[in-house]
Amino acid sequence: MCLLSTEQIAIVTKDVKNEGINFSHLQLDLIDHVCCDIELHMDHGISFNESYEIVKKEFGIKGLRQIQQNTLMLIDKNYRIMKKSMKIIGVLALALMAFGAMFKIMHWPMAGVMLLASFVFVAFVFFPALLYVMYKEVNRKKQVATYIIAFVGGIIFMTSVLFKVMHWPYAQLLFTPGLAILTFVLIPLIIIQRIGSLKMNKTVFLVGLISMMIILWGILFKMMHWPGAGVLLVAGGTLLVLAFVPLFYIIEVRKSESLRIDFLFGIIAISHFIIFSFLLSLTASSGILIDFNYQDNSFRARANYLHENNTSILEVNKPEIVTQFVNMADSIYNELEEIKLKVVRTHYEVSEEEAFLLNKKNSAIYNGDNLNRWLLSDYNANSPLIQLKDDIEKFCEVYEIIMVDSLGQESFINQLFSTEKRAVGINGDLKSWEDYYFKNRQPMVALNTLSFWQYNIRLAENKMLSAVVNNSKTIQR
Amino acid sequence: MIPKELVKGSLKSIVLKLLAENNRMYGYEITKEVERLSEGKIKLTYGALYPILHKLEKEGVVVTESKVVNNRNRIYYKLTEKGNTTAKERIKELEEFVQTIKILLNPQTGFESCVC
Numbered sequence: 001m002c003l004l005s006t007e008q009i010a011i012v013t014k015d016v017k018n019e020g021i022n023f024s025h026l027q028l029d030l031i032d033h034v035c036c037d038i039e040l041h042m043d044h045g046i047s048f049n050e051s052y053e054i055v056k057k058e059f060g061i062k063g064l065r066q067i068q069q070n071t072l073m074l075i076d077k078n079y080r081i082m083k084k085s086m087k088i089i090g091v092l093a094l095a096l097m098a099f100g101a102m103f104k105i106m107h108w109p110m111a112g113v114m115l116l117a118s119f120v121f122v123a124f125v126f127f128p129a130l131l132y133v134m135y136k137e138v139n140r141k142k143q144v145a146t147y148i149i150a151f152v153g154g155i156i157f158m159t160s161v162l163f164k165v166m167h168w169p170y171a172q173l174l175f176t177p178g179l180a181i182l183t184f185v186l187i188p189l190i191i192i193q194r195i196g197s198l199k200m201n202k203t204v205f206l207v208g209l210i211s212m213m214i215i216l217w218g219i220l221f222k223m224m225h226w227p228g229a230g231v232l233l234v235a236g237g238t239l240l241v242l243a244f245v246p247l248f249y250i251i252e253v254r255k256s257e258s259l260r261i262d263f264l265f266g267i268i269a270i271s272h273f274i275i276f277s278f279l280l281s282l283t284a285s286s287g288i289l290i291d292f293n294y295q296d297n298s299f300r301a302r303a304n305y306l307h308e309n310n311t312s313i314l315e316v317n318k319p320e321i322v323t324q325f326v327n328m329a330d331s332i333y334n335e336l337e338e339i340k341l342k343v344v345r346t347h348y349e350v351s352e353e354e355a356f357l358l359n360k361k362n363s364a365i366y367n368g369d370n371l372n373r374w375l376l377s378d379y380n381a382n383s384p385l386i387q388l389k390d391d392i393e394k395f396c397e398v399y400e401i402i403m404v405d406s407l408g409q410e411s412f413i414n415q416l417f418s419t420e421k422r423a424v425g426i427n428g429d430l431k432s433w434e435d436y437y438f439k440n441r442q443p444m445v446a447l448n449t450l451s452f453w454q455y456n457i458r459l460a461e462n463k464m465l466s467a468v469v470n471n472s473k474t475i476q477r
Numbered sequence: 478m479i480p481k482e483l484v485k486g487s488l489k490s491i492v493l494k495l496l497a498e499n500n501r502m503y504g505y506e507i508t509k510e511v512e513r514l515s516e517g518k519i520k521l522t523y524g525a526l527y528p529i530l531h532k533l534e535k536e537g538v539v540v541t542e543s544k545v546v547n548n549r550n551r552i553y554y555k556l557t558e559k560g561n562t563t564a565k566e567r568i569k570e571l572e573e574f575v576q577t578i579k580i581l582l583n584p585q586t587g588f589e590s591c592v593c
Contacts, residue, residue: 003547004547004549023531025541030527031550032505032551032552033523035549063524067523067527071531074531
């Protein structure tokens with residue numbers, strides 16, 4: 001009768017351990033059993049390797065782990081309850097969440113209740129049960145820390161998402177530590193702990209986790225408005241799509257010959273997630289874009305109308321007193337146009353002519369976080385806003401010199417243009433004029449503000465001209 | 478080969494009977510013994526065997542002892558005193574079950590006569 005050598009037994013032992021078999025003495029049972037089976041085949045004159053392959057095929061992929069699960073199911077009452085409730089609650093919570101999200105999007109009632117319920121299920125039933133089951137199946141005492149971290153980080157993260165969706169306060173406050181724990185502590189910890197005893201290919205595992213980590217960092221950076229978010233997102237996404245997916249396919253899927261159902265399921269789930277989230281963000285932002293576009297258009301139209309009106313007044317009679325004023329108005333108008341052009345140009349990275357056309361077409365731009373760098377004087381010493389502010393102040397002065405204002409405390413021109421600091425938010429912090437209008441603004445919002453000012457310039461000009469022509473009482477001599 | 482579903486309910490009793498007849502046995506030995514006695518008609522996979530053995534141990538029906546054989550640990554299963562009583566009860570139950578099934582399938586009283 002053949003007997004296995006110590007080395008051969010070591011091979012079997014390693015494989016069984018890697019399956020995560022650790023319940024009681026089940027590992028020893030299975031090692032001995034597998035060895036006996038191999039010896040039986042070797043008695044018929046087959047080599048160790050071939051015999052081992054035959055035996056492996058007999059218990060199938062995941063076979064050993066299934067035995068452990070069955071054993072746990074039979075013995076551990078908690079495990080049984082947890083596993084059952086996990087399945088039921090998981091499906092229930094998922095359904096509730098999907099319905100809640102749909103209701104929320106459609107602005108139907110009860111969306112909040114549904115989302116809240118699904119959250120409570122996931123965070124306080126499904127998630128702990130999942131961790132318990134995982135802990136039982138991979139019963140390594142050393143990894144307790146990982147599970148605690150996963151639990152704490154996960155709960156904080158999920159709470160913050162719920163707060164965010166429900167528009168409750170402090171969502172941001174919770175979100176950052178939750179995501180930070182997951183990305184900076186949990187994933188590296190998993191990599192360190194698992195890398196030694198890995199069944200799947202190490203490269204695939206590392207590439208997958210690292211690309212995921214980078215994407216999560218990118219999301220975190222994006223939400224906190226830290227620099228480099230875009231780079232992280234692009235790098236993580238590229239790594240995931242161009243490195244992980246092909247590698248995973250080549251190494252893992254081909255290895256297991258038959259296509260496993262969970263692989264297909266994974267593909268479908270990921271593609272749904274991507275499509276859904278992209279479409280959702282698109283519809284949300286396109287809705288806003290249309291509103292901004294509409295407003296921008298109406299400012300432009302009104303500014304043009306006033307300009308035509310002003311020109312016709314100027315053609316008939318040329319009051320000398322307003323010449324300087326009209327010139328100032330034109331130059332500010334052009335300055336504003338210049339800034340708008342530059343916003344368009346930096347976003348699309350196109351030539352001046354193309355930008356001119358795009359600006360005319362009124363392209364509403366969303367998502368460009370590079371405005372601050374060139375537009376604000378804090379970042380750019382040659383900011384066009386410095387000149388603009390100066391000009392606007394002079395414009396207001398001249399207006400006030402010429403016109404007698406009957407509006408009382410706040411004059412008409414100050415309502416149109418004020419470059420004073422203004423209070424923002426609950427604390428009433430004072431913000432400078434340029435920060436108030438342009439700091440961290442989307443290009444679309446900045447364009448809209450600039451168009452509005454162009455309209456205001458024309459409006460002030462028009463008021464001045466009509467005053468001069470029609471009602472000389474309001475003019476200071 | 479007897480279908481798995483038919484064997485499933487009686488597995489525990491079969492294992493207990495074997496353990497009652499032999500002093501101590503290890504997992505592989507049990508599967509081989511079942512295969513031999515049933516002339517290959519019942520094949521006990523280890524996916525079915527070990528959950529049962531561990532459950533019996535948890536219930537205090539069997540105890541285990543570990544011994545190094547051929548350079549590896551071998552876990553032997555042995556009935557406890559409590560286990561002996563349990564084994565007897567279970568074997569009796571199984572015999573009753575077999576008798577009842579036989580009566581059900583008996584041509585005189587069963588439904589087979591109707592079919593003929």
